[in-house]
Amino acid sequence: MSGRTASLSPPAGAMPPVRHPEAPAPGELLGSHYDQCFGCGGAQPHGLHLEARAGEGVSLTAEFRVKAAHQGAPGLAHGGVLATALDETLGSLNWLLRVIAVTGRLETDFVRPVPVDTVLHLDAHVVAVHGRKIYSSATGRIGGPDGPVAVRATALFIEVKVDHFISHGRDAEIKAALADPDQQRVARAFEVNP
Numbered sequence: 001m002s003g004r005t006a007s008l009s010p011p012a013g014a015m016p017p018v019r020h021p022e023a024p025a026p027g028e029l030l031g032s033h034y035d036q037c038f039g040c041g042g043a044q045p046h047g048l049h050l051e052a053r054a055g056e057g058v059s060l061t062a063e064f065r066v067k068a069a070h071q072g073a074p075g076l077a078h079g080g081v082l083a084t085a086l087d088e089t090l091g092s093l094n095w096l097l098r099v100i101a102v103t104g105r106l107e108t109d110f111v112r113p114v115p116v117d118t119v120l121h122l123d124a125h126v127v128a129v130h131g132r133k134i135y136s137s138a139t140g141r142i143g144g145p146d147g148p149v150a151v152r153a154t155a156l157f158i159e160v161k162v163d164h165f166i167s168h169g170r171d172a173e174i175k176a177a178l179a180d181p182d183q184q185r186v187a188r189a190f191e192v193n194p
């Protein structure tokens with residue numbers, strides 16, 4: 001065993017999250033962190049095309065329309081796709097902290113089925129930060145932003161350096177990402193605003 005704690009509750013000594021002064025203003029779209037991302041990439045034909053908008057503090061909202069390609073059972077969204085939408089939404093929160101982080105742990109509750117063509121209204125916030133560990137939670141509702149809860153998740157993200165992607169990613173995609181002026185801007189922003 002690794003000795004890692006399975007708990008998604010912040011430990012004693014965890015601090016409230018601090019919104020970065022240059023984080024997008026409440027109401028602003030965050031944009032995609034990577035064009036080919038399955039969750040948010042605009043150039044990813046198979047993706048969820050999730051769009052997140054900054055909220056107050058370290059929170060955001062996002063919308064995801066379930067398409068026919070996302071089915072598990074007839075006419076219903078696949079649970080893994082819904083978990084991806086939650087993961088992406090939670091991951092986007094770290095941009096408000098100006099921290100690069102990857103999902104270490106994601107716990108999902110599936111509360112009610114989500115039909116195809118439904119818009120899932122997601123909201124997420126960071127609960128606490130402890131060293132490199134970021135504790136966050138998200139809720140997805142259907143029928144409107146105040147509709148019934150369909151899915152919920154709590155997560156632990158771990159802060160990493162941009163080298164994480166450079167040393168683990170595939171060469172071709174790394175080179176393409178570095179050649180994309182937007183991605184370079186993202187990476188640079190992360191480097192100068194740790």
Ligand SMILES: CCCCC/C=C\C/C=C\C/C=C\C/C=C\CCCC(=O)SCCNC(=O)CCNC(=O)[C@H](O)C(C)(C)COP(=O)(O)OP(=O)(O)OC[C@H]1O[C@@H](n2cnc3c(N)ncnc32)[C@H](O)[C@@H]1OP(=O)(O)O
Pocket residue numbers: 003004005006033034039087088090091092100101102103104105131132133156158160162165166174177178183186187
């Ligand atoms: C080149 C161009 C660059 C362009 C890049 C473009 C964009 C980049 C920007 C942002 C991208 C990031 C996210 C995008 C947003 C959303 C997308 C959704 C998010 C994802 O889809 S992301 C993919 C799935 N994700 C992974 O691919 C992670 C695989 N994994 C690892 O890479 C390692 O596993 C790692 C790094 C997590 C840790 O490794 P490590 O060696 O750095 O650190 P270590 O193990 O020491 O852990 C430190 C402390 O975290 C605790 N801890 C760690 N893991 C835990 C777990 N699972 N459960 C409970 N606690 C855990 C330990 O217990 C310890 O705790 P303590 O400090 O208390 O001892």
